[in-house]
Amino acid sequence: MKTRKAAVRPAKLDIWQRRLADSDAAWKPEMERMDRREHLYSGDRELRALTKGDEGQKAPHIRNIVFENIESQVSSAIPSPKVTPRRKEDEGLADKIEHWLRCELDRLPFETINDQAERTVPIQGGVGFLVAWDNRKRTHDTVGEEEVAMLHPKQFAPQPGIYTGIQDMDWFIVRQAATKESIRRRYGVNVENEGEQEPQVRGTGDEDTADDAVTMYIGYAKNDQGGIDRYVWVNDIELEDLENYQARRVPVCAHCGRVRPLPGQIIQNRQAVAETAEQDAVAAETRKQIAGRALALQLAQEVAAGIGGGLEAMAAEVAAEPPEAEAERYDGGPCPWCGSTNWTTKEQEYEEVILPITNSSGLTIPGQHPEIDENGRSVMRPTRIPFYRPDVFPVVLQKSVSVYGQLLGNSDVDVIEDQQNTTNRMEKKIIDRLVKAGTRITLPAKATLRTDPVDGERWFLDSPADKAMIDVYQFSGDLQYELTYLATVYEEARQVLGITDSFQGRTDPTATSGKAKEFSAAQAAGRLESKRTMKQAAYAQLFELMFKFWLAYSDEPRPISYKDNEGNTVFEEISRYDFLKQDEDGQFYWDDQFLFSCDTSAPLASNREAMWQETRMNLQTGAFGDPSSTETLILFWSKMEELHYPGAGSTKKYLEERLRREQQQAAQAQQIQLQILAMQAQNNRRGASSPSTSPTTSLRTGDAAQGG
Known part of the structure; x- marks a missing residue:
């Protein structure tokens, strides 16, 4: 474990801290507004002064219209990927990408990610998605898994002055809260004595510093070569x-430059380091010379001594490698060759293919093949193919509604903040009036009369004037105007956001029929269409980024599964080598020319009850064929099984068994019919042959008579 000294200050640290300071100067006001928005969504009771005397007051009871209107827009539907190929021959690859993306949506916690984003986007105006490849997640036959995490806008530290998008920036910083132990495990650096610099990143700004947490900053920058640092x-x-950082890397020793062996790899005789072709050739030539000299020496000895035989065996024994000692395996720690404990990484531009590989399109990637080196000797060289690199920022931004001159979109909380404050003020006034309402009794100033219910109690009054002062007044607290204005303010907030009663699922007095309610909800959906469009655009970018990261880092084939047209589950594999192409000059390149979008039919497909009704209607209208046909019913229940209708699978199996019996009965009936037709044909042939004997007999009789 490494411990950094405070005196050693890397040069790049000053550069990145200066960038962070520049970003904070422009982004801190936005972060303060983010905390205010979160408080309003959570039900802040603080009143912004409307009149003199309102300063510092709090509402005892509020109606959280911010929460209500934002929750009305939350959708649990996760956009479904749609991949369109640019070339006709890539249609099969596009289908594989779609199936793989759907499997990844099921594997990753997108339900939680979408649920958080659906609330953060309207509150703050946007949200981020961070894509990364975690090489530490391994299975028995795969290395690495893709990871997607949601980034709150408070975790952004963007380059100032760039508002068109994250990919247009030269650098971008992400703030993340991390535990000290997780940093030690991942980076091998002890930060036990460090404190948390920005605890507000973890919440709404009221968080205290945690002893076991620190604020980690991850900076991404474009370099001159087009890559990402x-x-x-x-x-x-x-x-x-x-x-x-998106290039392939291998750990190497910082002192001798040799590749760090894997745990358990043999290191005896430097077997963990692959010799170059030139070293192999020199070693082979040296062994040949030794074997030749040994053979000549032995031959001279045999001629002198008269002993024959065994020359080839001895030559082979001399030419062979010296006997290996017991194999040693690397178990971690310092470099097994030089003993250095400092490890670094080395970039790899090409992948060396030893054994031939044939992808799904029929392209064969040759393995090792003989070549002539610069010394004129024949050597075996592997085929080199370039590693794929995404070379894009790993952050995707989802906006609420695009606003010119802002990195984030428009915040719903900002546009209805005034209505929320007015609602809180009116609620406080209504409560104050109701509390003050009730019964009031007037008494003389010097009277000590009891007002509790005691029968027969006597009151002694000084004069008739005192008796006239005794009276009871009822205060009802008229709230007519306050309630009317409160309803007006609430309607203002909904109209600003474009939300109607039908969209919220409430009783709509303006819609007198089902069609009218659908139309009213559609109107609200039309005004909110921009937000859905921005969500689909963000997910399309996210799908493309996920595919590029998989193409760059996934070495092993990954299993995928999907439903075919008949509702059967199909299991296949997708390999990154399927996307490897070769041009006319013989150069290998990666095919990433695909168009990513979202399937617009996904919301309907996610509504199972609506899909069940549509499928039933298709059956009744004859879209599947004759509704009374068993084959049509099997197709119908296959669709229902695909839509997860309860009991559809067992019904489908019963109908398939019935169809099998019907086919057997039909085959038996056809066989019986064929037998009947064969018997009839045989009888017809017999009937045709019986009258033919009579003419012959008559002819012969006639001939005999004529002859006689």
Whole structure:
């Protein structure tokens, strides 16, 4: 474990901290508004002064119209991927990408991610998605898994002055709260003595610093070669500095430059380091020379001594490698060759293919093949193919409604904040009036009369004037105007956001029929269409980024499953080598020319009850065929099984068994019919042959008579 000294200050740390300071100067006011929005969504009771005397007051009871209107827009539907190929021959690959993306949506916690984003986007005006490849997640036959996490806008530290999008920036910083132990495990750096710099990143701004947490900063920057650099630090401690971090890398020793062996790999005789072709050739030539000299020496000895035989065996024994000692395996720790404990990484531009690989399109990637080196000797060289690199920022931004000159979209909380404050003020006034309402009794100033219910109690009054002062007054607290204005303010908030009663599922007095309610809800949906469009655009970018990261880092084929047209589950594999192409010059390149979008039919497909009704209607209208036909019913129940209708699978199996019996009965009936037709044909042939004997007999009789 490494412990960084405070005196050693990397040069890049100053650059990135200066960038962070520049971003904070422009982004801090926005972060303060974010805290205010979160408080309003949670039900803040603080009143903004409307009249003199309102300063510092709090409402005892509020109607949270911010929460109500935002929750009305929440949708649990996750956009479904749609991949369109640019070339006709890539249609099969586009289908595989779609199936793989759907499997990834099921594997990753997108239900939780979407639920958080559906509330954060209208509150703050946007949200981010961070895509990463975690090579530590491994199974028996795969290495690495893709990870997607949601980023709150408070975790952004964007480059100032760039509002068109994250990909247009030169650098971008992400704030993340991390535990000290997780940093030690991942980076090998001890930050136990460091404190949390920005605890407000973890919540609404009221969080206290945690003893076991620190604020980690991850900076991404574009370099001159078109790649993406990554720099990670905590306070004044550098954790990681990677140039072209999206390129393939191998751990190497910082002293001798040899590749670090895997745990359990044999290191005896330097077997963990692959010799170059030139070293192999020199070693082979040296062994040949030794074998030749040994053979000549042995031959001379045999001629002199008269001993024959065994020359080839001895030559082979001399030419062979010296006997290996017991194999040693690497179990971690320092470099097994030089003993250094400092490890670094080395970028790999090409992948070396030893064994031939044939992808799904029929392209064969040759393995090792003989070549002539610069010394004129024949060597075996592997086929080199370039590694794929995404070379894009790993952050996707989803906006609420695009606003010119803002990185984030429009916030719903900002546009109805005034209505929420007015509602809180009117609620306080209504409560005050109701509390003050009730019964009031007037008494003389010097009277000590009891007002509790005691029968027969005597009151002694000084004069008739005192008796005239005794009276009871009822205060009802008229709220007519306050309630009317409160309803008006609430309607203002809904109209600003374009939300109607039908969209909220409430009773709509303006809609007198089912069609009218659908039309009213459609109107609200039309005004909110921009938000859905921006969500689909963000998910389309997210799907493309997920595909590029998989194409760059997934070495092994990954299993995928999907439903075919008949409702059967199909299991296949997708391999990154399927996307490897070869041009006319023989150069290999990766095919990533696909168009990513969202399937617009996904909301209907996610509504199972609506799909059940549509499928029943298709059956009744004859869209599947004759509704009374068993084959049509099997197709219908296959669709219902695909839509997860309860009991559809067992009904389908019963109908398939009935169809099998019907086919057997039909085959038997056809066989019987064929037998009947064969018997009739045989009888017809017999009937045709019986009258033919009579003419012959008559002819012969006639001939005999004529002859006689």
